[in-house]
Amino acid sequence: MMLKPQVSHSNTAETLFLLQKPIFSYGINGSASLPFWSKSVFRQSHKSLHTGFLLSNVIKAVASTSTSTAKAPEKSIGVKAIVIVKPTVRGFLSNLGLERGLDDIQDLLGKTLLELVSAELDPKDTIQAFAHKAGRRDEGVKYETDFKVPIGFGEVGAVLAENEQHREMFLQDIVLDGFPDGPVNVTCRSWVHSKFKNPEKRVFFTTKSYLPSQTPRGLRRLREEDLKNLRGNGQGERKSFKRIYDYDVYNDIGDPDQNLKLQRPVLAGKEHPYPRLAGRGARVV
Numbered sequence: 001m002m003l004k005p006q007v008s009h010s011n012t013a014e015t016l017f018l019l020q021k022p023i024f025s026y027g028i029n030g031s032a033s034l035p036f037w038s039k040s041v042f043r044q045s046h047k048s049l050h051t052g053f054l055l056s057n058v059i060k061a062v063a064s065t066s067t068s069t070a071k072a073p074e075k076s077i078g079v080k081a082i083v084i085v086k087p088t089v090r091g092f093l094s095n096l097g098l099e100r101g102l103d104d105i106q107d108l109l110g111k112t113l114l115e116l117v118s119a120e121l122d123p124k125d126t127i128q129a130f131a132h133k134a135g136r137r138d139e140g141v142k143y144e145t146d147f148k149v150p151i152g153f154g155e156v157g158a159v160l161a162e163n164e165q166h167r168e169m170f171l172q173d174i175v176l177d178g179f180p181d182g183p184v185n186v187t188c189r190s191w192v193h194s195k196f197k198n199p200e201k202r203v204f205f206t207t208k209s210y211l212p213s214q215t216p217r218g219l220r221r222l223r224e225e226d227l228k229n230l231r232g233n234g235q236g237e238r239k240s241f242k243r244i245y246d247y248d249v250y251n252d253i254g255d256p257d258q259n260l261k262l263q264r265p266v267l268a269g270k271e272h273p274y275p276r277l278a279g280r281g282a283r284v285v
Helices: 003-019 039-071 089-094 098-109 217-231
Strands: 076-086 112-118 127-136 141-150 156-162 169-177 184-192 202-205 247-249 276-278
Touching: 076 112, 076 127, 112 141, 112 217, 156 169, 156 184, 156 217, 169 202, 184 202, 202 217
Parallel strands: none
Antiparallel strands: 076 141, 076 169, 112 127, 112 156, 127 141, 156 202, 169 184, 247 276
């Protein structure tokens, strides 16, 4: 009975001694030997190494694929824009001044900016190009430019125009030729003032019409802004480049600019004022 505790104590000491052995053991002849691993431990280690190797290969493959995809250039098609500007008597008379020489330089440098707006994409993502003077036609002066339109750009819904010249121009129409579905016609027939007088770009929509509820998202904001420009807010002095169409009454009799008490009543009364005239947006007098 007295020997059992000693035996147990010796086993414990032997176990502690085995756990404290170094990784490398030396034999009788002084040669080092590796520790013995069981088959199950070796298989688990080999499996983890193999799995890590496969995961690293997959990550590298995905990274290389995404990198190659990002570097691949997006396919595009070439589109030629032909702009017809109608000459006017006012433009002919302005050609006699200094602005004629400045505008001729702008024509040579190609400083008439055009931007294509997609009907589906964000209107901020436009394609820009500068048109240059290419000759004359019976209907007017011809300007040309080339666009590189990506395949995913979608249908063209509008064209933004900016007049870089120092005098206004009458834009007749714009033809975009080169699309698979045929040319796109944009009817303008409107004045485009110089950007030095009106910094806002003019927007011209294609001939395709939409209901308000079915307007593509790429054109919705532009149509709302264009409608506001046409309606106006009824305040302030009207500028020459404004396109507001509204009505006004004859209330400019007297001298209301000097004093509102000197203002005369509207002709034909307040309920049914008559006659009416187109809104001028000028001063009260």
